[in-house]
Amino acid sequence: MSETDTVYISESKTGIWREASEFPIPNRAMNFGDGLFETMVFDGDKIRFFDFHLDRLRLGMDTLKIEGYSPAFAKLEDRIKDKFAGQRLRVRWNVFRSGAGKFTPENNDSVQTLHLQDLSPVPLVKQQASFSEQIALYPYPWSSCKTLNALQYVLAAQEKKERGLDELILMDYKGKVAEASMANIFWRRGKKVFTPALECGCIAGVGRRAILEKIPRLVTQGVFGSNELLSADQVWVSNATGISYLEKINSLEFSTEAWEPLEGIFD
Known part of the structure; x- marks a missing residue:
């Protein structure tokens, strides 16, 4: 499993996750770094400290005025478990502002992407x-x-x-x-x-x-x-x-x- 071939994308308007090999270009993540990310550990059964990640992500979205946070975000753990139960994964969760525009956003809707990799242990x-x-x-x-x-x-x-x-x-x-x-x-x-x-x-x-x-x-x-x-x-x-x-x-x-x-x- 590699970070480039195991990618999922979801837009706040639909809330539906789908597999994706490429993203619309231009996007605000690429143009301005206009978004946030969480790097998480999935231990095969749950995301470690998932509540902490959700709290920080929600605060970050409020700070950057990115909309779309909802209770559905908390269901991400179950989605990963349904598909990857038993696997230890590094999960990178990107949430960035949708649309193009220049410095002034066209809207504040959010786009989410997931990048999954096998988990490498941290050196002691x-x-x-x-x-x-x-x-x-x-x-x-x-x-x-x-x-x-x-x-x-x-x-x-x-x-x-x-x-x-x-x-x-x-x-x-x-x-x-x-x-x-x-x-x-x-x-x-x-x-x-x-x-x-x-x-x-x-x-x-x-x-x-x-x-x-x-x-x-x-x-x-x-x-x-x-x-x-x-x-x-x-x-x-x-x-x-x-x-x-x-x-x-x-x-x-x-x-x-x-x-x-x-x-x-x-x-």
Whole structure:
């Protein structure tokens, strides 16, 4: 199964999903990145944290003024289960504004697409990380949403590859820790856990929310400099696919032993 040959499309006016090998061109997703996406894990029976994904998607559609969210969105899990029960899949769910137009939309109806792939496990440990030298994040009203305009993460992925790193840590425009290249970041000193607040421009990650709800009394959200991160006992990054512990940031080493309070969150 590949992301290009297992694709489905649905328009808000009909609500009917159909297989599709191509999309109308031009579209606002391609022209302007005018939409949102959710990357989800289907474990063969259910979509992990599906309610969290729905909440974030609904908030994102409200923020971008894209219409068409309905209770039918919650039925997506059953649709996938009916066709792919028993398979572990990475599900990319795009929701973008329909029509063409220029910057001013012709309408605010939505189009949805699904891209399905076999799920690859997240690495338990990422050996080498460093701070980005090229990317700084800004806290726009939509920064916490996963928008289709994600050039900062594309460029971060390129920088990570060029520098031979397993993970890249992104700072905000004030030089404060924001997130990782494709995940939120946490660190621990003793039993105290820290993670950047959304005001630093990071994504409101589904994995982030799962951790915050599992250990709420242990986590402090705030604005932190790199020195506060580097003084940690342990550092990890997380998204909907799971947790990866960072072994080294530059030359500093950190514990990669699984921390018991986090166990079971991503099962």
